[in-house]
Amino acid sequence: MLFRSEAKGGGFFHKPQMVLRTPELELEPVDVPGMVAANAALMEGLVYRAIEFIHDQHRKRRSQADIVAVAFSGGKDSLATLDLAQRALSPDEFVVVFADTTMELRCTYEAVERARARFPNLRFYTARSHLDARESWRLFGPPSRIHRWCCSVHKTVPTVLKLRELVGSAADVVILDGCRREESQRRFGYTPVSAGCKHATQVNLSPILDWNSAETFLYTWERGLLLNDGYRYGFVRVGCAVCPMASQWWDAVAWQVDQDALEPFVSILVDQSREQGVPEAEVKDYLDAGNWRGRAGGRALAEGGNRVLIAEAPGLLTLRLRQTRDDWFEWSKTIGQVSLTGSDKGVLTAARDGNSYPFQISKHGDATEIRFESFQPADRFLRRDLKATAYKVAYCAHCRSCEAECPSGALSINGKTSINPELCYNCGNCLTFVEKGCWAAKSLYVTQDGSNMKLRVYQHFGLRQQWLADFFADPNSWWHTNSLGPRQFEAMRDWLADSGIASKGTITGLGQALKSMGGAGSELVWAVLWCNLVHGSSLVRWYAQDVPWGRSYSKAELLELLPERFSESTRQNAWLALTGLLKNTPLGSGMGMGVTQMQGQQTIAINKQGAKDLPELAVLYSLYRYAEQEDRYAFTMREIEKAVLGPVAEYGVSLDMLSRSLRGLSATRPEWIRAELVRDLDNIYLESASSSEGVLALAK
Secondary structure (H helix, E strand, C coil), rough: CCCEEHHHHHHCCCCCCCEEEEEEECCCCCCCHHHHCHHHHHHHHHHHHHHHHHHHHHHHCCCCCCCEEEEECCCCHHHHHHHHHHHHCCCCCCEEEEEEHHHHHHHHHHHHHHHHHHHHCCCCEEECCCCCHHHHHHHHCCCCCCHHHHHHHHCCCCHHHHHHHHHHHCCCCEEECCCCCCCCHHHHHHHHHCEEECCCCCCEEECCCCCCHHHHHHHHHHHHHCCHHHHHCCCCCCCCCCCCCCHHHHHHHHHHHCHHHHHHHHHHHCCCCCCCHCHHHHHHHHHCCHHHHCCCCCCCCCCCCCEEEEEEECCEEEEECCCCCHHHCCCCCCCEEEEEECCCCCEEECCCCCCEEEEEEEEEEEEEEEECCCCCCCCCHHHHHHHHHHHHHHHHHCCCCCHHHHHCCCEEEEEEEECCCCCCCCCCHHCCCCCCCCHHHHHHHHCCCCCCCCCCCCCHHCCCHHHHHHHHCCCHHHHHCCCCCCCHHHHHHHHHHCCEEEEEEEHHHHHHHHHCHHHCHHHHHHHHHHHHHHHCHHHHHHHHHHHCHHHHHHHHHHHHHEEEEEEEHHHHHHHHHHHHHHHHCCCCCCCCCCCCCCCCCCEEEEEECCCCCCCHHHHHHHHHHHHHHHHHCEHHHHHHHHCCHHHHHHHHCCHHHHHHHHHHHHHCCCCEEECCCCCCCCCECCCCCCCHHHHHHCCC
């Protein structure tokens, strides 16, 4: 007798519990040849389009690319991509690179060797970080859903560096990958051609992006390709032995089939759990529940802590490094030229603005202090880059991730950092590719208690669409005739003030403009309101700037990102206010600022997706707000991509979507904006005589 059953729980140390559902089922073996034959016409079209895509893209890019490679992981998707590539291209037109993370299961290594045997005419290479994964887990702390440094350090960076080694210099590379939208919410927003999405000098081509799992398996069977045995064990996807994105089912099955591969990393997790104070009797349950996956900082890590203290004031920037792992003078070459004027002083001439900034440097044991005075002309980007050099010097683990971002080959890391100033473009890629400019710093940093951030939590009430509609219906009498309770009224008053809609009991000119644009029923109004809240609300600004786009956060994960000095009650109220805002307005599921996941009446998670569609006037409004903040009206797409304000930071829009909006606005509103987005140009020009509020008049 057969039963339909469901696996519940499980993990490294406990097998899943099987919950029986429907009894007395009979299984009928699948007729694989018949299934392949029945879907032959469908697959013929998909395969033809994929092969044509590879061939056409290769023809367009072969003159620009130094090398073309298939990224091969040993899974079904990369195997299908490899087979398609060898059908579309000749063997001398590409190479195959397997990124050995040193965290692979035995079945993956076997699949790679079987692929080599299947395609003997292809050039296979293995890319591997000089850091063994067990060593990097100690240096960076175990990866988590928030700190996924492992993908860069052990997969994409070694691949880029291997290709550069094959070419013999810094290289522009084209990577054919097996990414599919179906695999994750984050990948749903991918495009078939992505330039710079992984690394600055890399273009990714995804020929099976729109295929589903069934189509991938059909192609595998029809072509007689050999599958990774992991799928036979019960894996849906085959990846690293211990992964922060894996499920309890994965942990349980992987532990049973290849315990030797998992044990070194599980041992590290056990040690970390003990260091966190998890009682010995609860360690196994703690790990099986996946609690280790939610780590948001370095607080419980032996290598964790704050090694950089930054003091800022008008005309002053002081960088205090409590310990150093690298040479600040070497990293300063990425910003400009340093000339020493004494044993403890010098001048930095910044490539960004051409200005000279005197500094003093002093050492106190292992600590170093770099003090810039007369720093007034420096813009926020120069400040950001200097801070990044401090984080690099204090935390660098020589993982070589930033080396992969260098387009000129000026940066070399081989036990120590070396920068050739003759080759350096001062482009800043190595300083801005990740938060704090360094994977180790991002993973190990602990939010300081001394933060002066004041968090407005709106009496724990989020703004509601109906509240805004009631206000716009009669903004003059609303103040004394509304139906809100006392605390709800105080919350709404603060939401109105922080969004710029009302001040001191009176609707503002901005509020009047939003009312005339359709009020609470207009998507554009909500987009403008969100932009204003990013500028004016400490809670929304923190959420927009400090919580990365493109993934889901549990309540515990999100609140751990808040500065440690806030009390538990403040954190809880912040959660309620934020989820209330996203759940009860079009900002959440409608616009993608944060889709709330419910369990009964409780909000248990937020998926911070980002806008998939956005009114063009909202993009224009956001750009003008950014220009007014910076007091300049010309910038580049790269600047907007990295900035902490503007449409990318505020709405989580993709660069492709932003480019389309900018081109559309340039065509329809040339008196407001001009965007040069062709070839190597990415300039954006706004009209300095215009304003963000003036943009709203265009909606009438």
